[in-house]
Amino acid sequence: xxxxxxxxxxxxxxxxxxxxxxxxxxxxxxxxxxxxxxxxxxxxxxxxxxxxxxxxxxxxxxxxxxxxxxxxxxxxxxxxxxxxxxxxxxxxxxxxxxxxxxxxxxxxxxxxxxxxxxxxxxxxxxxxxxxxxxxxxxxxxxxxxxxxxxxxxxxxxxxxxxxxxxxxxxxxxxxxxxxxxxxxxxxxxxxxxxxx
Ligand code: URA
Numbered sequence: 001x002x003x004x005x006x007x008x009x010x011x012x013x014x015x016x017x018x019x020x021x022x023x024x025x026x027x028x029x030x031x032x033x034x035x036x037x038x039x040x041x042x043x044x045x046x047x048x049x050x051x052x053x054x055x056x057x058x059x060x061x062x063x064x065x066x067x068x069x070x071x072x073x074x075x076x077x078x079x080x081x082x083x084x085x086x087x088x089x090x091x092x093x094x095x096x097x098x099x100x101x102x103x104x105x106x107x108x109x110x111x112x113x114x115x116x117x118x119x120x121x122x123x124x125x126x127x128x129x130x131x132x133x134x135x136x137x138x139x140x141x142x143x144x145x146x147x148x149x150x151x152x153x154x155x156x157x158x159x160x161x162x163x164x165x166x167x168x169x170x171x172x173x174x175x176x177x178x179x180x181x182x183x184x185x186x187x188x189x190x191x192x193x194x195x196x
Contacts, residue, residue: 006110021089022087027050029046029056031080036114038190042121046087047059060167062166064167064169084103084107107130111153122162130160145182147162149162
């Protein structure tokens with residue numbers, strides 16, 4: 001039943017025309033991973049490779065993410081990976097407010113369907129959307145990354161664990177170690193939380 005609903009939601013996203021981004025896309029990118037999923041990783045929006053392939057984190061940031069997941073004892077098969085926006089903004093510009101308003105209900109429905117115990121927003125943009133959703137005050141990503149914020153989701157308690165966006169290491173290499181430390185911390189959270 002859950003799988004069936006997830007499949008219907010995926011079809012809905014693939015056919016979505018709720019905002020202007022639909023007209024410029026090659027593929028919408030709903031996300032991929034197990035259903036249900038203990039962990040949801042949430043990026044900002046598809047880039048060029050994701051638009052081309054229809055898969056989340058298919059480009060350079062994806063390689064970095066794969067390595068970070070491995071450092072936490074995880075593979076892509078263990079987590080559901082998605083983004084706040086499901087279609088690529090032209091030239092990878094920042095998402096616009098009306099695009100977020102149009103697209104965010106998909107993420108909300110994914111959370112309800114997937115029933116995660118940990119949600120990992122990646123980057124300041126995703127952190128502000130996800131934490132805002134759960135009524136958690138949003139600070140700068142430099143002040144909130146690597147901290148566990150308990151929240152109540154429709155299906156029960158969740159931990160929101162914001163981290164820097166994996167792409168940050170390509171334009172700010174010194175943050176690589178902070179990102180790696182956050183994923184080590186994520187590993188500890190997973191080891192300590194129930195329902196492993
Ligand atoms: N960056 C994101 O935030 N999401 C993707 O799917 C790819 C890159």
